Amino acid sequence: MQSNQELEGFRVELRDWLEANCPAEMRGGEASESSICWGGKNFEFASDAQRDWMERAASKGYTVPTWPVEYGGAGLNRAQEKIFKEEMDRIGARSPLDSFGIWMLGPALLHFGSHEQKLHYLPPIARGEIRWCQGYSEPGAGSDLASVQTKGEDKGDHWLVNGQKIWTSYADKADWIFALIRTDREAPKHKGISFLLINMEDAGVETRPIKLISGASVFCETFFTDVKVPKHQIVGTENRGWDVAKYLLTHEREMISGGGQGLSGGRALGAVLNESLGEGQEMETTLRADAMRCEVDALATGLTLERYKDQAEAGTGAGDASAMLKYMGTELNKQRHELLMAAGGSDALEWDGPLGNRPADWLRTKANSIEGGTSEVMLSIVSRRVLGLGA
Amino acid sequence: MANLVMTEDETMLADAARGFLDKSAPVKAFRDLRDAGKTHDAKMWKEMADMGWAGVLVPESAGGSDMGHAAAGVLAHEMGKTLVVSPFLSTAVIAATALRNVSDARAEKALAAIATGDVTYALAVDETSKFNPEATSMVATREGNGFRLSGKKTFVVDGALADRLLVLAKTDDGLTLFDIPADRAGITRNAQNMIDARDSARIDFDNVEATGEDVLGQVDSAMSVLKPAIEAGQAALAAEMAGLSAGAFGMTVAYLKERKQFGTVIGNFQALQHRAAHLWCEIEVTASAIVNAGRLLDEDPDNAIMAVSLAKARATSTAQLAVQEGVQMHGGIGMTDAYDIGFYMKRARVGAEWLGDYGYHANQVAKHRGF
Known part of the structure; x- marks a missing residue:
């Protein structure tokens, strides 16, 4: 535990650093999927400022502030992490880098990976050099994820992988994929899965974007045809990949739950709504009432996210309660975007119209309560594991 | 930002309070009081005073236990679970906080009388x-x-x-x-x-x-004394309502596990499982707002107003959902006076109005968020 004086010293130093290094263009504004800095070999930076911000942050470990320094992070403890968040929020700084490597694979590798794997895979994630995607769902394995059929045959020094994944977000832009592969077809469905890391440039990997209701193609289909995956590219134990998958899902769910702005420290919904109104226009009464309710719920849900992090620090993890965070956070984010559309009125009805990405962002949020486990799956997890209802 | 996990002391206080209240003030005690046409149990209030609850916000110099607002919330939460009737909020929280913001000999004397349970406000x-x-x-x-x-x-x-x-x-x-x-x-x-x-x-x-x-305090400036008192009362009332929600929810989930229809316990039906799970999520989220309000009142009372209103707004909407779902999931028996769930519904309605309703507090939050 550090003294308050040391923590305040950290705050002052951080504030000065942010002031000097976070470009003005990277401050403020409503977050949009299109404004995210994803990194990776195929990523095209939207501006020099975006690149500068990512590179400067990475040089200090601030793209992954809580990861250990040797793996590319800044090694911040919980108290420092809170200060980091407060100072970022204070100037409205955008996240310098977001990726599935940071949100999902990183935490799983930190928990299940060998030291060599961590040294090999984590720093390129932290520097934004390698972008990962997630190979979980299949056409026949959606909510029933553990029934994945993509198979890996043991060929001695490698697995020969064949099958198809779907909803592989940004697979067409990713450099690597972490995937659930059935390596034992005889075992019960949860006991025959391995968690493999596969290079998207390998022979036999093919990906096709799927056009979505938002007009974008963030989701893809990914096909594996006789792909050779070396044995050292497994995380955790052979046939115990479900443990890794579940652990990663709890992080994915926390990430998605906090994905919407305004959960804590983000911009107030009302302020954003006010900006959408024309000059001299007052916010209509029912819209304001709905916005107040959404704001109250978002602030309390944001506090809950923080409370669970405090608990994790104290040694009692969120566990199955991450399902609650995912459910509450995503339903709220959908509401938030419904209100943003209502505030925008007819201006919000044009693709790339006066409000830019607003309609596309609105449609994108509809996936929030489906991806990473649907709201209904989350409620089933809570009722079974937390409340002890049902068989 | 405050740490939102309960401290060891707070957990011990909650356990001790629960132990006492399960014995001395289960819902049955409230029912007996109501059936006798009474609204106060002087003997129990004296016992609470002896345990330091009446003096929870009274300085030690005036004979209090001075445990702070988060601790007052812990006590209110436990009382809410079993609908305990006491002058705790009016006297030990609101009046004590007002008096504490006045520094004169008379206030000191009044605080001492609150701590011993000899005076109610x-x-x-x-x-x-x-x-x-x-x-x-x-x-x-x-x-x-x-x-x-x-x-x-x-x-x-x-x-x-x-x-x-x-x-x-x-x-x-x-x-x-x-x-x-x-x-x-x-x-x-x-x-x-x-x-x-x-x-x-x-x-x-x-x-x-x-x-x-x-x-x-001073003539023409009531708010310097009253504002902190009202905020303390709102936060403690929110904690009571969160406890009430937990109490109603506990009864309801127990009923889902025991009531049989169509040859199985009704808790096996997904329609009810999801309603119960949603309610649990709401209760969890509200719990964070309650702890946060108590922490801010203790650590930064001049800037606690938004946290307090957030807690009261969330506690109100959650309690109202908890009692409505509670009655609905109990079915017909939930409508009877002989069954306790209706008591929770009626208390939740009064708690919703007291010291500002949902709209009042949501509006406060919105104002502090700039709209």
């Missing part, structure tokens, strides 16, 4: 059916060195039986808070027959004499 602020202290119209007219109070107050919680009243009235250049005995000449108290079977009164003030001594 009620806050007389409301004049219309909605909470709005700023719009007070009751007048305190200057007369010599003192004042004359005339006007009406309503929904004075614990007001029919309290020994003393904190009365908010208009003076020449603002609002002034008076601390007067409830039996002073000119005061008429009419007990209200409340849906939650607790003490509340309409009180008429007819030319009631008040001296300069009776003023709490």
Whole structure:
């Protein structure tokens, strides 16, 4: 535990650093999927400022502030992490880098990976050099994820992988994929899965974007045809990949739950709504009432996210309660975007119209309560594991 | 940002409180009190005082246990679970916080009497059916060195039986808070027959004499004393309502696991599982807002207002959902007076109104968020 004086010293130093290094263009504004800095070999930076911000942050470990320094992070403890968040929020700084490597694979590798794997895979994630995607769902394995059929045959020094994944977000832009592969077809469905890391440039990997209701193609289909995956590219134990998958899902769910702005420290919904109104226009009464309710719920849900992090620090993890965070956070984010559309009125009805990405962002949020486990799956997890209802 | 996990001391306090209340104040105790037509249990309040609960916000120098607002919330939460009737909020939280913000010998004496359980208070602020202290119209007219109070107050919680009243009235250049005995000449108290079977009164003030001594804090600046007192009360009431939600929810989930229909326990039906799970999520989220409000009142009381309103708003919406789902999932038996869930519904409705309803507090939050 550090003294308050040391923590305040950290705050002052951080504030000065942010002031000097976070470009003005990277401050403020409503977050949009299109404004995210994803990194990776195929990523095209939207501006020099975006690149500068990512590179400067990475040089200090601030793209992954809580990861250990040797793996590319800044090694911040919980108290420092809170200060980091407060100072970022204070100037409205955008996240310098977001990726599935940071949100999902990183935490799983930190928990299940060998030291060599961590040294090999984590720093390129932290520097934004390698972008990962997630190979979980299949056409026949959606909510029933553990029934994945993509198979890996043991060929001695490698697995020969064949099958198809779907909803592989940004697979067409990713450099690597972490995937659930059935390596034992005889075992019960949860006991025959391995968690493999596969290079998207390998022979036999093919990906096709799927056009979505938002007009974008963030989701893809990914096909594996006789792909050779070396044995050292497994995380955790052979046939115990479900443990890794579940652990990663709890992080994915926390990430998605906090994905919407305004959960804590983000911009107030009302302020954003006010900006959408024309000059001299007052916010209509029912819209304001709905916005107040959404704001109250978002602030309390944001506090809950923080409370669970405090608990994790104290040694009692969120566990199955991450399902609650995912459910509450995503339903709220959908509401938030419904209100943003209502505030925008007819201006919000044009693709790339006066409000830019607003309609596309609105449609994108509809996936929030489906991806990473649907709201209904989350409620089933809570009722079974937390409340002890049902068989 | 405050740490939102309960401390070891708080967990111990909650366990101790639960142990005492399960024995001395289960819901059955509330039912017996109601059936006897009573709204106060003097013996139990004395026991609570002996355990340091009445003095939870009274400085040790005045004989209190001085445990702070988060701890007061822990106690209120446990009391809410089993619908415990006591003057805790009016006296130990609201009046004690007001008195604590006044530093004179008289306030010190009053705090000491609160800590021992020898005096109870009620806050007389409301004049219309909605909470709005700023719009007070009751007048305190200057007369010599003192004042004359005339006007009406309503929904004075614990007001029919309290020994003393904190009365908010208009003076020449603002609002002034008076601390007067409830039996002073000119005061008429009419007990209200409340849906939650607790003490509340309409009180008429007819030319009631008040001296300069009776003023709490400064003339014309009631809010410097009253604002922290009201915020403390709102936060503790929110904690009570969160406890109430947990109590109603616990009963409901237990019922889902025991009631059989169609040859199986009804908790096996997904329609009910998902409703119960959603309610649990709401209760979890509200719990964070409650802890946060208690922490801020202890650590940064001048800037706690948004956290307090967030807690009261969330506690209100969650309690109302908990009792409605509770009655619905109990089915017909939930409608009977013989079954306890209806008590929770009625208390939740009163708690929703007291010290500002959902709209009042959501509006406060919105204002602090700039819209």
